[in-house]
Amino acid sequence: MNSNCLKQVAISLAAAGAMAVAAPASAGAILSAVSATINSGGPGSGSIADTFDRWGLPGDNDYVSGVTDYDTYIASNPLHAVAYDGQEWFGNENSSTASVTYNLGSLKTIDAFALWNEDASGIGLFNLLYSVDGTHFTAVLSNVAPINSPIGFDYGPQSFGFNAVDAQYFRLDASDCPQQDAGSYPACGIGEVAWREASSVPEPGSLALMGAALAGLSLVSRRRKG
DSSP, X not given: OOHHHHXXXXXXXXXXXXXXXXXXXXXXXXXXXXXXXEEESOSOBSOGGGGTSOTTSOGGGOOOTTTSBXXXXXXXXXXXXXXXTTTOEEOOTTOOOEEEEEEEEEEEEEEEEEEEEOTTTOOSEEEEEEESSSSSOEXXXXXXXXXXXXXXXXXXXXXXEEEEEEEEEEEEEEESOXXXXXXXXXXXXXXXXXXXXXXXXXXXXXXXXXXXXXHHHHHHHHHHHO
16 A cells, blocks of 8 residues: 555544544433432331432423433423422431432442432431442542522422442432421421433544554654655
8 A cells, every 4th residue: 555545544544533532422311210228217208219200300391311411401400399299208207317228220330419409308418328239338429518498499409520430329328407497397308319320431442443543643654754
């Protein structure tokens, strides 16, 4: 193959590699849990499934787990209904702490957590821990104080980012409940929770393509020097 042909091949490979590098990573999808277990502070009032089944979110602004873009959805400030029945969960009355483990259904790479902090009996502080097996947990967020939601009004989500972790289970340990200036029910209340699947990284094929592009450029450079 002559030098002109080699040069053309290298330029084509380099362009393809550049596109692979320059293409932005797709934004992470929002994920809901598939099940949850109350570790402490329960059984409480309501179903713990009400904290991840999206029933409390507006029907015309709901999300599809694993499909809807997390950042776009959270930025739209979807308000959770203030009504309790079938839409929120409360821990045992007169308990200031609660712990719930959420199961995402399979191993995911996660880098953010969203909480709709219940308006009257919201969480004052929380720790978020992750696990691959549901037994051994490691903290990813500690002593986080979510914003108090105004009492008696529909309330929006709060998002908390962290370094991406591979996990199937997340444990939410809540304390200092109810939130400051709370309403009449002394307990930990959860409106809704969700997670963000981490943005994608270049596929192995893309990495190979970039490597081929670099090799092609190197070959052209050597030919020109020769």
